[in-house]
Amino acid sequence: MDHNYQNLKTAIDTAWILIMGLLVFFMNSGFAMLETGFCRTKNAVSMLSKNLIVFFISTFAFWFLGFTLMFSGDCIIPDLKNLFLSGVKSAYFPLGNFGIPLQAIFFFQIVFAGTTATIVSGAVAERIKFTSFLIFTFFFSCFIYPVVGHWVIGKGFLYQMGVRDFAGSLMVHTVGGMAALAGVIILGPRVGKYNKDFSPNAILGHSIPMITLGGFILWLGWFGFNLGCTFGFSSELNSHIALCTNASAIMGGLGALFLSYVFLKKPDLSMVINGLLGGLVASTASCAYVSLVSANIIGFIAGCLVVISILIMDSVFHIDDPVGAISVHGIGGIWGAIALGLFSAPVQFNYPNISYPKPGLFFSGSTDQLVLQLIGVGCVISWTLIISAVVWLILKYTIGIRVSHKAEVDGLDIAEHGMEAYPGFSGGGEGVI
Amino acid sequence: MIIAIIRPNRLPAVKDALNEGGFSGITVMAVKGRGSQKGIVERYRGSEYKIDLLDKVEIKVVIDDEDLDKVIKIISDAARTSELGDGKIFVLNVEQAIRIRTSETGVAALEKK
Numbered sequence: 001m002d003h004n005y006q007n008l009k010t011a012i013d014t015a016w017i018l019i020m021g022l023l024v025f026f027m028n029s030g031f032a033m034l035e036t037g038f039c040r041t042k043n044a045v046s047m048l049s050k051n052l053i054v055f056f057i058s059t060f061a062f063w064f065l066g067f068t069l070m071f072s073g074d075c076i077i078p079d080l081k082n083l084f085l086s087g088v089k090s091a092y093f094p095l096g097n098f099g100i101p102l103q104a105i106f107f108f109q110i111v112f113a114g115t116t117a118t119i120v121s122g123a124v125a126e127r128i129k130f131t132s133f134l135i136f137t138f139f140f141s142c143f144i145y146p147v148v149g150h151w152v153i154g155k156g157f158l159y160q161m162g163v164r165d166f167a168g169s170l171m172v173h174t175v176g177g178m179a180a181l182a183g184v185i186i187l188g189p190r191v192g193k194y195n196k197d198f199s200p201n202a203i204l205g206h207s208i209p210m211i212t213l214g215g216f217i218l219w220l221g222w223f224g225f226n227l228g229c230t231f232g233f234s235s236e237l238n239s240h241i242a243l244c245t246n247a248s249a250i251m252g253g254l255g256a257l258f259l260s261y262v263f264l265k266k267p268d269l270s271m272v273i274n275g276l277l278g279g280l281v282a283s284t285a286s287c288a289y290v291s292l293v294s295a296n297i298i299g300f301i302a303g304c305l306v307v308i309s310i311l312i313m314d315s316v317f318h319i320d321d322p323v324g325a326i327s328v329h330g331i332g333g334i335w336g337a338i339a340l341g342l343f344s345a346p347v348q349f350n351y352p353n354i355s356y357p358k359p360g361l362f363f364s365g366s367t368d369q370l371v372l373q374l375i376g377v378g379c380v381i382s383w384t385l386i387i388s389a390v391v392w393l394i395l396k397y398t399i400g401i402r403v404s405h406k407a408e409v410d411g412l413d414i415a416e417h418g419m420e421a422y423p424g425f426s427g428g429g430e431g432v433i
Numbered sequence: 434m435i436i437a438i439i440r441p442n443r444l445p446a447v448k449d450a451l452n453e454g455g456f457s458g459i460t461v462m463a464v465k466g467r468g469s470q471k472g473i474v475e476r477y478r479g480s481e482y483k484i485d486l487l488d489k490v491e492i493k494v495v496i497d498d499e500d501l502d503k504v505i506k507i508i509s510d511a512a513r514t515s516e517l518g519d520g521k522i523f524v525l526n527v528e529q530a531i532r533i534r535t536s537e538t539g540v541a542a543l544e545k546k
């Protein structure tokens with residue numbers, strides 16, 4: 001009887017994580033639509049190619065080395081016989097505790113790695129050299145991301161200290177955002193984005209419908225993102241996570257809508273979508289650990305922060321981020337990690353697969369968890385910015401990371417891919433740079 | 434030839450009015466332009482940008498000299514909204530007109546009831 005129950009539970013848990021993984025996989029199409037909508041017609045093929053091929057590269061790199069690095073315990077050099085997923089489950093510390101097969105866990109981690117890697121493509125869009133971007137992605141998925149993953153969920157030093165990040169605000173979104181930030185600073189802004197006096201020019205995205213579709217698909221995929229991190233199925237906990245995820249999304253959108261009216265006088269739909277995504281990013285750290293009310297508040301603040309960040313980055317720091325990736329994923333992720341230290345509630349659903357943080361500042365009066373989260377944020381930002389900058393700089397001074405001026409003006413589709421996204425429609429029109 | 438630059442949303446009215454008047458031949462292009470109508474200011478993610486050239490429609494109609502005033506009146510009445518930006522009409526001389534199917538020339542090449 002107990003044996004049959006265990007088989008059934010393992011079957012449900014495995015099915016659950018695989019299906020949630022499929023939703024996360026589908027986020028790649030969401031990113032593709034979102035980012036392509038934000039760029040100009042002359043760069044659409046380039047944007048789509050990056051989003052598609054980055055998943056190929058990150059999957060291979062993660063299979064080759066990334067997964068082993070992430071789950072190999074505290075050794076600096078992982079056991080080479082565990083590369084390419086050739087070890088047994090218990091070789092990948094600490095996954096031996098999970099009842100589900102290694103392949104299911106690996107599948108879910110693959111799609112997570114793919115999501116992290118694709119964050120970068122939006123920020124460096126419209127001027128990055130394709131081959132350099134693919135090479136960066138390879139190192140990112142082999143090394144930069146898995147090391148952070150090890151620290152945060154691979155029972156590395158941050159985890160052992162008590163830092164918690166349920167579904168990856170720190171591990172996925174902050175890492176992606178910071179890698180993007182390093183790239184964008186070293187790459188420079190698009191031609192025509194800033195005038196001599198650094199005032200910004202609007203470079204219009206070519207398809208608001210694509211941006212919106214992308215936003216919806218990412219929202220759907222995010223349910224997989226958060227719900228799969230239980231590595232099994234719990235009726236109560238997973239239901240709670242679903243509600244918290246959705247709450248952060250809608251409140252993120254409302255927060256961005258509110259500030260869009262305040263600062264811009266009219267609701268900018270692209271900002272609202274960035275806000276909803278920022279709410280989702282912030283929810284990933286703590287959706288299993290907070291109350292539904294807290295999830296609403298976390299999402300609303302995330303939406304507001306995203307709008308403020310986009311405006312400040314453009315007009316104060318002159319950092320050209322065509323899709324707002326650094327604001328949504330970087331700032332949203334940092335806020336999500338910090339919010340855990342504020343809003344983490346006393347344990348509600350005691351689910352064995354996950355490990356709970358201490359109650360946050362608003363529920364215990366103690367700043368212990370908050371301080372831990374801040375340490376985690378500091379470590380992840382430092383590591384990611386520095387190592388990413390090193391890789392970007394090496395690429396810049398060897399093969400170069402930026403296309404030529406002519407290629408940028410003609411459009412990457414023609415210059416790098418030799419094809420047009422919209423054959424026969426010239427993209428010109430007034431105000432198109 | 435009459436070249437008329439009109440508001441895009443007046444095109445159906447102008448086409449119908451010309452057709453009823455017996456002038457069914459017409460060539461239409463989507464163009465951008467400006468006269469004394471000021472542009473509009475739009476916003477994208479916090480940055481303002483000016484749309485200086487506005488969408489208009491350009492109509493070309495080739496007619497017999499004797500119909501000139503009639504056609505000008507038809508187009509003007511159908512296209513006018515009395516707001517800035519209603520457009521302009523220009524009159525050009527045409528050297529020759531040929532119907533490709535039948536090789537007719539001159540006024541016989543034009544569409545007319």
